Amino acid sequence: MSRSTLTRMRGVPRALTLTVVAGALLAVLPWLLSDFMLSLALSCLMFAALAVSWSMFCGPTHYLSLATSAFFGLGAYVTAWGLESMPYGLTVLAGGLVGAAFAALIGVAVLHLRGAYFAVITFGLTELVLHSITYVEKTMFETAGRIISDAPENAVIYWTVLGITVLAVATAILVRASRLGFALAGIGGDEERAQTLGVNARRAKVLAFSLSAFFPGALGAAMAVRWTYIEPMSVFNPFIGFQTVLIAMVGGAQTLLGPIVSSVFFSLLTEFLRLRFPYAFLLVLGILLVVLVLYLPGGLASLFVRRARPHA
Amino acid sequence: MSASLLVRKLCAGYGPMRVLHDVDLEVPGGELTTIVGPNGAGKSTLLRAISGIIPRAGEVLFEGAPLPDRPSAIVSRGLAQVPEGRQLFAQMTVLENLELGGYLVSRPERAERLTRVLNLFPRLAERRRQLAGTMSGGEQQMLAVGRALMGKPKLLMLDEPSLGLAPKMVDELLAIVRRIRDEGVTVLLVEQNVAKALAMAQSAYVLERGAVVMKGAARSLLGSEELRASYLGTDARLEH
Numbered sequence: 358m359s360r361s362t363l364t365r366m367r368g369v370p371r372a373l374t375l376t377v378v379a380g381a382l383l384a385v386l387p388w389l390l391s392d393f394m395l396s397l398a399l400s401c402l403m404f405a406a407l408a409v410s411w412s413m414f415c416g417p418t419h420y421l422s423l424a425t426s427a428f429f430g431l432g433a434y435v436t437a438w439g440l441e442s443m444p445y446g447l448t449v450l451a452g453g454l455v456g457a458a459f460a461a462l463i464g465v466a467v468l469h470l471r472g473a474y475f476a477v478i479t480f481g482l483t484e485l486v487l488h489s490i491t492y493v494e495k496t497m498f499e500t501a502g503r504i505i506s507d508a509p510e511n512a513v514i515y516w517t518v519l520g521i522t523v524l525a526v527a528t529a530i531l532v533r534a535s536r537l538g539f540a541l542a543g544i545g546g547d548e549e550r551a552q553t554l555g556v557n558a559r560r561a562k563v564l565a566f567s568l569s570a571f572f573p574g575a576l577g578a579a580m581a582v583r584w585t586y587i588e589p590m591s592v593f594n595p596f597i598g599f600q601t602v603l604i605a606m607v608g609g610a611q612t613l614l615g616p617i618v619s620s621v622f623f624s625l626l627t628e629f630l631r632l633r634f635p636y637a638f639l640l641v642l643g644i645l646l647v648v649l650v651l652y653l654p655g656g657l658a659s660l661f662v663r664r665a666r667p668h669a
Numbered sequence: 670m671s672a673s674l675l676v677r678k679l680c681a682g683y684g685p686m687r688v689l690h691d692v693d694l695e696v697p698g699g700e701l702t703t704i705v706g707p708n709g710a711g712k713s714t715l716l717r718a719i720s721g722i723i724p725r726a727g728e729v730l731f732e733g734a735p736l737p738d739r740p741s742a743i744v745s746r747g748l749a750q751v752p753e754g755r756q757l758f759a760q761m762t763v764l765e766n767l768e769l770g771g772y773l774v775s776r777p778e779r780a781e782r783l784t785r786v787l788n789l790f791p792r793l794a795e796r797r798r799q800l801a802g803t804m805s806g807g808e809q810q811m812l813a814v815g816r817a818l819m820g821k822p823k824l825l826m827l828d829e830p831s832l833g834l835a836p837k838m839v840d841e842l843l844a845i846v847r848r849i850r851d852e853g854v855t856v857l858l859v860e861q862n863v864a865k866a867l868a869m870a871q872s873a874y875v876l877e878r879g880a881v882v883m884k885g886a887a888r889s890l891l892g893s894e895e896l897r898a899s900y901l902g903t904d905a906r907l908e909h
Contacts, residue, residue: 536772543769546758553720553752555744555773555820 372530372613380523387512399515399583401624403576406522407597408605408616410572413529414565415602416610417541420471424463424479425601427486428456428570430593432577434490437503437587445509449517449578456574459486461567468562480595487593494589502588509582517579525572529613532565541565573601600627603642607649672732672747672823672855673698674719679727681718688714689879691727695872696824698732701847701856703866703887705900706876712859713753715876716826719743720750731824745773749822753829753859755813759802763793766801766812770819779819786815789845807838814845824855831862843869863900867891 386398407425415422432452439448467478494500508514532538540561543551548558581587600623608619630638676694680687688711696702704712718725721740729736737743758766767786771779787794790811796804801812810830817825827846831839839862847869850856860866867873867887875883875896883896890896 539769539772542761542765543758543772546761547756549722550752550756550758551769551772552740553722553744553750553756554769554816555741556769557739557741 369530369534373527376523376526376530380519383519384516387515392511395511395515397624397628399511399518400628401621402515402518402522403580404600404604404620404624405617406518406525406572406576407601408608408620409522409529409613410525410569411601412605412608412610412613412616413525413532414541414562414569415605416612417533417538418545418562418565420468421473421476421602422479422566423476423595423598423602424460424483424570425573426593426595426598427479427483428460428573429577429580429597430483430490430589431455431459431486432574432579433581433587433592434577435574436578436581437505440505440507440582445513445582446517449521449575452578452581453521453571453575456577457567457571459574460570461563464563464566468559468566480598483593483595483598487589490593491589502586505582505585505587508585514579514582518576521572521575521579526613526617528568528572532568533613537561537565603646607646607653674748674824674855674857675728675730675733676719677728677730679715679718679725679729681714681723681725683714683723687879689718692876692879692881694874694881696855696857697872698855699850699853700871701850701858701869703858703860703870703873704876705860705863705866705873707900708861710876711879712876713828714879716750716752716828716857716859720748720826741773744820747821747823748826749817749820749824750826751813751817751828751830753832755809757801757809757812757816759800761801762798763801763804763812764797766816767793767819770816772820774819774821778821782819782821786818789818789848790815807834807842810834810838810842811845814842814849818849822854824857825849826857826859828859829861830858831860831865839865863896864891 383398383402387395390398407429411422411425414420432449432455435452435455436445436448439451443451463479463482467475467482470478491501494502532541540551540556540558543554543556544558544561552558577592581592584591604620604623605616607623608617609615627638627642630641634641674694674696676692679692679694680689682688692711692715694704694715704715706712714723717723719729719736721736721738721743724738731746731748736746736748758769761769764783767783768779771782774782787797792808793812793815796808801809804812814825814827814830830842830846834842843865846856846858858866858870867890870887873885873887873890874881875890883890883893
């Protein structure tokens with residue numbers, strides 16, 4: 358469980374400083390690592406940002422969103438459509454804004470649902486966006502996919518994703534210590550009770566859901582240039598959404614550090630399994646998820662939290 | 670001038686079922702008003718309707734102006750409710766519960782209110798790091814009242830605060846309620862402990878089957894034969 362916000366506030370400047378310092382240290386990696394290792398680092402960063410932003414909303418409220426793939430894919434399509442007319446940095450920003458706008462739109466419509474209903478409808482919406490884009494591409498542009506030309510260098514992509522990750526972690530730190538974070542925790546405890554204390558639950562949920570969707574949108578736009586060929590089936594890959602949820606839950610969505618640590622662990626593990634067991638790796642990941650959910654519902658971080666507060 | 674509440678022809682219910690029928694209620698500012706009545710009379714429904722948790726029809730004036738419909742807007746006008754069954758965030762600490770109660774006030778004010786509430790309830794100060802769900806019933810009720818006070822209410826509505834508490838705890842809690850009233854907060858108290866409620870209130874209402882059947886000064890109701898026969902038992906002694 359989280360500590361009181363008053364004590365949380367005290368740690369904010371320190372946490373922000375640590376985040377920026379870690380970001381600055383990680384920024385030198387393109388000069389040190391081989392191309393393969395750099396792409397592995399990129400994957401770690403991407404999942405760290407996805408899991409941290411997912412936990413920003415879903416951690417305190419206990420909502421289970423499977424819409425990450427939708428935001429990510431929309432961001433990727435912003436790049437696919439806009440890279441010829443816009444600089445790369447601008448497409449990334451636009452991707453984030455499109456993700457946030459789309460989340461606000463569906464948030465207004467479906468955030469009153471809870472539990473499995475919310476999970477199912479966010480998954481369904483991802484499929485809906487996938488097929489809508491396929492349809493638009495086929496009927497209006499008569500194409501099944503798009504080729505991305507003049508992609509920026511790998512180092513530029515890496516720094517961009519690093520920037521998004523640092524921003525996501527900093528935002529998560531600030532949200533946790535803010536009134537919005539307060540409201541989200543109350544909503545997670547009991548929405549009606551939170552409302553009787555003056556929390557505008559609907560506004561808080563839509564705002565936080567939209568804010569948390571900026572990051573997958575921006576990441577989709579930033580990562581799209583890594584694939585030279587963009588098609589709906591690959592960028593709206595539900596695996597991205599599932600992997601995000603898995604990482605956040607295994608790390609402990611209530612905490613900040615949990616999802617970061619577990620994203621590094623999982624990215625390396627996925628890569629290892631993919632290389633060693635190219636056919637069975639999804640199976641192994643699935644079994645791991647089942648075991649973790651059954652035996653460690655609070656995530657890996659709960660092990661440390663429990664140790665820190667034996668009396669609670 | 671303390672905050673007064675005026676309710677005119679209030680109707681409310683759940684879905685198609687109407688529970689309250691044209692209820693009129695007047696809660697003078699700075700006073701303690703109590704609503705008593707049997708189980709199922711609609712006492713809790715009345716409080717829930719006033720604080721916007723369920724939809725209502727009719728007129729509700731707070732400090733002379735109509736009360737908004739949305740719970741969060743109502744709270745920000747200065748109305749706080751301590752719901753029946755306490756309704757704490759069981760998985761949060763005492764301190765976190767209190768801080769959520771001060772959601773609408775500014776950060777420096779929240780710290781100041783926190784000090785006051787912890788002074789009022791020293792027991793909560795001792796247990797500030799404990800999870801709310803692990804405390805005793807009386808302590809939880811104190812936390813629920815303390816949490817409502819965090820929002821700097823002008824009107825505090827309490828729904829059966831003595832429910833399920835040990836007699837000693839009931840006295841302690843009601844003494845605090847009286848102290849809150851003495852500090853200038855208007856109090857609307859729904860109670861099942863009729864004798865105790867009437868002894869400490871200025872005015873009282875008796876609610877039966879969703880309608881007001883009796884009202885007046887608490888003292889005179891306490892002396893009323895009719896009320897004593899139905900609620901206090903014929904042998905009831907007056908408590909002072």
